[in-house]
Amino acid sequence: KQWYQRRVRGGQEAVCVGMEAGITPTDSIITAYRDHGWAYTRGLSPHSILAELTGRSGGCQKGKGGSMHMYTETLFGGNGIVGAQVPVGAGIAFGHKFKGDGKVCIALYGDGAANQGQVFEAYNLAALFKVPCLFTCENNHYGMGTSAERAAANPNYYTRGDAVPGIKMDGMNILAVREFTRAVTDWMRAGNGPVVAEVETYRYYGHSMSDPGTSYRTRDEVQEVRKTKDPITMVKAMMIEAELATEAELKELDGECRKIIDDATKFARESPELETHEMFNTIYTDMDGSRIRGSDSMTYGIHSP
Secondary structure (H helix, E strand, O other): OHHHHOOOOOEOHHHHHHHHHOOOOOOEEEOOOOOHHHHHHOOOOHHHHHHHHOOOOOOOOOOOOHHHOOEOOOEEOOOOOOOOHHHHHHHHHHHHHHHOOOOOEEEEEEOOHHHOHHHHHHHHHHHHHOOOEEEEEEEOOEEOOEEHHHHOOOOOHHHOOOOOOEEEEEOOOHHHHHHHHHHHHHHHHHHHOOEEEEEEOOEOOOOOOOOOOOOOOOHHHHHHHHHHHOHHHHHHHHHHHOOOOOHHHHHHHHHHHHHHHHHHHHHHHHOOOOOHHHHHOOOOOOOOOOEEEOOOOOOEEEOOO
C-alpha cells in the first residue's frame, strides 16, 4: 500500500540532483528502475510521476509504463531488465558522436547489475569508438538483498573498465557529485572517450515491497548512515553554514515541498484508470487513424496519438 505508507521513496537523492546540476538539459540520461528522481530533474511534475506509479491516466506515460518506465525527450527510461540499459546508453552516446552535437550520455546501473556481461561489452565498444558515455555505477552496497562483497570478486566498480578510465566519488554529497560530473563530462566532450564512475550511495528502505530491508543488514547500520551521511541533511547544513539560507527558511521550504507531494499523492490516487481504447494508442509515431491488432485476430482498435 504505497510501499507501506512510505510513499515509495528510497533515498540516493544526491546522485540525480548532483549529476543533473553538472550537465545540460539536452544531454541524455538512461537508467534502470530507480528513475523517479531523474524523471523529476528532467522536467516531469510530481503529479505525473506519482500518477504513473499508481498506473493512472494522469501519469507521464498515461499509466502504461508504471514505476520502471518513465521518459522524456532526453530521459530514455526507466528500464526493467537488469543491466540492459547500459549498452543502449553506449549507443545513445555513439549517436551524439556521430552527429557531432557535443552532447554526452550518462548510463546508470546498480552494483548488482555491474556483474552483467553486457556491461563489459558496452565498455569495450565505447572505448573503441571513444564515445562520450559516462558509465555510472550507483553503488548502494546491496544488489537487492546481497551485499557487494558477497556478489562481486572485485567490488571496486570504478576499476572494472580496463581501457576505460575510472573514478570513485562520494555519492551522498550533492556538491561533490555536481563538480565531479562537470569535470568528467567536459573531458568527454573534448573527445577523450568514455569514463566509468562509481558513486557510493545508500538506500534506507528495502529494494522492493517484498524486501523489509533488515534481513541482510542491521537497523543500526541504516540509522548510522542517516545520521552521518544523509544527502539532504548534509546540503541543509552546507547552506546554513554558507549563509545561503536560514534554518527557518529551509523549514518553510520543506513545508512547501511536503504540500506539493501531498497534493500529487492525492492526484495519483484519484486520477482515473485508463479506458480500454487506450491500449491501442501511443504504440507507433505517425500512425494516427491506423488499425492496430489486439491480442487476438478478432480484436482491433484505431491508433491515435
